[in-house]
Amino acid sequence: MDDGGGLLVEMLGIGKAYGGVQACSDVTFTVRAGEVHALLGENGAGKSTLMRILSGDVAADTGTVSLDGRPVRFSSPVDAQRAGIAMIHQELDLVPGLSVADNIFLGREPRTRLGTVDRRRAHRETRELLRRTGIALDPRRPVGELRTGEQQLVVIAKALSLEARVLIMDEPTSALSPVEVEQMFTVIAELRRAGTGIVYISHRMEEIGRIADRATVLRNGAVVAEFDPRAMTAAQAAEAMVGRSVQTLFRNRSAEAGDEVLRVVDLAVRRARPGRREPDGVSLTVRRGEVVGLGGLLGSGRTELLETLFGAGSRQWRGEILLDGQRVRPRSPRQALRLGMAFVPEDRRVAGLAVDHSVHANAVLSIVERLALLGVVRRSRETGAVRRIVRELAIKLGSIRDLVGTLSGGNQQKVVFGRALLSEPRLLLLDEPTRGVDIGAKSEIYQLLGKAAAEGIGVLLASSELAELVGVCDRVVVLRAGRVVRELDTHAVSEADLLAASMGAGIAAQAVEAENGELVDVAVRGDK
């Protein structure tokens, strides 16, 4: 912004190496008061390192950081926070057992005169912060009971309470529903009006186009481009990030759908566990070579449906699951795998990988027994299988003995994907397969999906990214409250149709209203 926004932060010639890997080299990065500065780059491009230097988490090898024109050197995140720089991490740092208010004031609880915690004040201030954040929550509720999106907004409320002058947001919308994203944009607009400088890291190009004033692209630890985000197309940004042109983000659909591989008839879980939205009368089909999307808002029951199909959810259900016309009743993931299903779960670090085990060990886990002879593993056959997957999926690594945790997010996801493919499934169940994956790897994963489908595998793909559903799937089944509310042919629908179907008539009307009204106006272009 040129309307007098003073320079808040100036990072000059920043360099940082980990071992022999140069994470940042000679990076210059500035934040002005009252601007949203988007930071883009593939995973491993150096975004996180740069922001960890700014927020006092790690020290730079070279270069200087200045705040208000004075050089500063932070020894810890707390140090940086005191100076007015706060970071919202991708992994939410919340204590699940503590209440919303306790989390927000953790470590700096308001005191009464007696020195005990002043809960009344904490709750009052929390309510005010939550109001500004746009959610209605009881400050006494334990954070662990909240949905991920709500937790994300609590973190943002916490950041507000710090009254930071520089706020770093690392993919803040990755777990939010469209309505919650709008709320967050409102908060960002408010912050910007108050003169806060915001660094916004995201993989979602449409968001950056809407809210950012400037965008800087990092590649291999160096600044490669600075854009005006309003004038930037997704393809240009992707090209700058990847370093080559990304021809087709989504897959080419050409496969002819074959016979029905999966038919689900009126699947309903008898008793829902608390906090889960179980399938409640779901019917759908997936044919060979077809990619069927599973849409719906957070909490609409997508994950629960996939888990139930894979034998990983509730086993108390009625209805029918037919695989290739055969009635099946998978009672465990093990059995489901034997039946020819494979599952790529939502959060690879939680449910997908043992991060301190090798790529090899993770990739072959589903087929160790099949490759073994009388219970003795046959390493050469395993190595062959892993190498094949590494080659076919173009997984970037030094050696298959590298720990999975040392790979980038996209490559980790490919390892999970590779394990699923190695089990030679006829039905592939995917839950948010590209969350937290950069655009280059995303495009590659879509191509792989297309290839799997072309080989005759049926794919059921749950996603909260509308562009993904429309761009990758042949059909989309939309869930709401554990039920199928719509089935859409993606050749003839827009993202807006999909969103409307996901939210249901009432909320959709509200959203449309918001789209025309000032809520979004404010969020989109702030106070200009």
Added chain:
Amino acid sequence: MTDQLTPEAAAPARSAGVAETLFRFQSLFGLVAVFIAAIVFSPSRGGELLFLSSENLFNVVRAVSEIGIIAVGMTFVILIGGIDLSVGAVLGLAAVGSAVLLVENDYGVLPAVLLVLLAGLVFGLLQGIASALLGIQAFIVTLAGLQIARGLARIVSGGQGVAIAYGEGPGEAPVTFSLLGERTFNGLVPIPAVIFIVVAVLAIVFLRVSAFARHVYAIGGNEKAARLSGVPVVRVKVIVFGICGLLAALAGIIHAGQLNQGSPNDGSGYELDAIAAVVVGGTALSGGRGSVVGTVAGALLLGVLNNILALNNVDPNVQLLIKGLVIVAAAGLQRLRPS
């Protein structure tokens, strides 16, 4: 940040591999260091170092054989992210059981041994079922198991130690059983040491080559991911607790043979010594990382330490203190491990 391992980055990854190897076999290096220290501080008699005499060295192995065997089983349990606090009590129950079967019930050696091993196996399997199937934490299940096994040992023995006399008559145990105590293999190597070595080698090979072991490591690394990858988590856990119970019973039989009696309080606190050996051996208490090689080295390290302190007549209370410091140091070194 996540390092992207491009070919240029492969070289530092390899040097990190050297550090990784050093840490992985930390307990072996520790063992060598303690061994050298023991030689330096060894008292000598007639110009000969007491520590290095083959008799003393085999005594070290004999002394660690019971804890070592238990620690091998404990390694399996800790690798899946569990813990077994019952092993000392199971050892006591097995020792008492062996004595009672041999002396009071006139069982032959083989039936008695097999029965006791079976009992240990079943005890472990039941704890595994309670932990894996009912979802109770292993710490709590095996804490209860400790009390139960101790109680059973007191009931079976009537609260008294049962002495084992050898002979042909009623109330006397077959002489073969005394092999565990007095005799040596080859005139030199004590039988308990031989059993320990065999158990250790079998376990090392098993963990290296079996598909089952892959499942064990996978569960410890990420149980949820293992389950979703088709690992039969419940079955593997139950079997692992069974193995641990079986090995504790084996150690109990050896204990009875070495002392020529079974007493219901035998093995108190052994669970902690076994856990110490596993931890010193570099196995992560959080599961998924570690090895039996490390555990064996850890057990030997603690054994050599005990031995050299005893040879120098160090006050037993000071011995405990030194042992504690060694455990903290070993665990502290693990924290430095690059990961």
